[in-house]
């Protein structure tokens with residue numbers, strides 16, 4: 001078994017502590033500190049050298065040590081204790097959010113495009129708002145390098161976790177001058193956003209090289225959205241370029257905060273195919289960072305950590321140390337239960353790779369500017385996850401090797417280079433699924449793919465239409481004219497294509513004078529000639545943006561329509577199962593086995609503010625089929641080793657699942 005480099009069980013110990021809090025670190029006890037961590041099966045911990053208040057937790061020569069430490073080297077004591085206890089100490093520091101340096105050097109603050117200094121209004125008291133210094137400022141850069149060197153020389157941490165490297169449309173004097181010097185226009189907001197991305201990458205590169213020059217073994221991470229989903233056509237501004245300066249990728253994703261439950265798997269579905277190791281960072285909080293006096297629901301913590309394993313990620317649970325410096329044993333009892341379980345599962349995690357035959361293109365480069373997934377990707381994720389189909393997100397420059405079906409979702413348009421590769425992909429037997437006006441050049445109104453014969457006839461004049469899908473390909477779909485809530489396009493069948501389902505138009509478009517009933521106008525009785533679904537030679541086209549539609553409206557029939565199209569294109573998918581849609585399935589492989597992860601947890605919008613989890617779901621008497629090119633020699637639940645009834649039938653390992661709940665791992669030998 002090849003061991004991964006980055007540990008599976010990590011803690012991120014937030015310690016943003018106001019200079020006005022007294023007796024900081026007064027109850028720190030090195031033995032108790034490490035005993036608590038060891039009891040909780042912690043292997044690695046991010047410890048605070050400096051925080052967003054700009055306070056240093058060691059006697060620094062350059063900044064302000066926290067006054068209530070009275071000179072005590074808390075960070076040094078934590079690092080030493082962890083090292084002695086065999087726990088990997090990683091130094092945390094932060095870049096842009098820094099109250100102390102901002103007060104001392106207001107001229108270093110970011111200036112956002114709308115003129116806000118430091119990305120924080122003068123009388124702002126809201127949560128998660130800090131004065132923001134421009135990481136591009138050369139004077140501040142010098143301070144940061146001195147600090148990093150100071151930390152390294154004194155403490156020799158195993159790595160650096162460097163927080164908050166994100167531009168906020170910065171037009172500070174430094175950024176503005178840099179833009180003008182490189183021929184960019186600082187009055188153009190899009191160019192400012194692009195410059196943010198370029199400057200972030202330049203920062204990461206500079207600091208990465210600086211740290212690696214000090215010690216080539218250092219693990220280096222910048223919290224700068226290195227997993228951002230962009231199409232990679234603008235290499236200079238793409239996360240593809242940025243990722244070169246990271247030794248691993250940590251996906252910060254606290255589900256009860258702005259990220260939501262779909263953020264992590266979307267990012268993981270993009271980056272898990274690369275060799276770079278990934279980690280998932282959640283938190284022990286009920287809400288998010290700094291939520292003192294709260295404990296994450298046990299099942300929510302379990303689900304988030306086990307889901308990370310299912311997507312090939314290590315786990316880093318965020319905590320915040322109380323100012324007194326003592327870890328809360330109740331928190332570590334809860335984390336420890338989950339970490340003990342991860343430790344037992346590790347032999348089936350190390351060195352595994354994801355298996356997928358479906359690739360879905362990233363449709364919206366606007367997510368370049370955000371840590372929130374754009375909605376098309378979220379729709380793709382939801383549909384494919386609920387259909388239990390393993391997949392990867394692809395940018396336009398990713399390899400197409402190994403995929404059998406590529407999805408061009410909703411409004412995705414390949415550039416000329418990719419279009420040529422897709423035509424070759426189809427010539428070689430690969431299949432395409434296009435939805436909405438994907439593949440249509442918006443300027444010319446024509447498909448950019450030579451293999452597609454259909455003619456694009458523009459956007460539908462009707463905002464809401466209906467689909468009549470009654471053919472054999474749609475067995476199981478209730479035989480009504482199903483509504484299509486999102487505006488689609490009008491297509492004309494091309495040579496050799498089959499119209500698999502037709503559009504039924506409404507009587508008229510709803511307007512202020514002419515309307516019918518409460519909502520959309522009802523369908524006419526007769527179907528049109530317009531294709532709703534076309535089957536061509538090596539592809540299928542759905543003339544509505546059904547991934548967006550499913551995300552926005554969650555109509556099961558839409559998911560079923562996509563399922564039918566996928567089945568038409570890929571009649572023998574990797575996984576076939578009667579598990580319910582709520583069950584999440586991922587497939588990974590080691591050198592000699594396949595590992596299936598099944599997650600059964602009930603995710604609910606429990607309150608007006610947040611989504612969370614409180615319970616497991618149980619599925620009884622289900623069957624899982626995994627396509628294999630050889631008869632399996634064994635099938636068992638791991639790590640327990642309970643054998644499962646299995647047979648080899650029609651090229652599939654067929655495994656009976658009498659009862660699954662929580663996180664189930666199945667090893668197929």
Ligand SMILES: [Zn+2]
Pocket residue numbers: 110111134135136137170171172173174175176
């Ligand atoms: Zn700037």
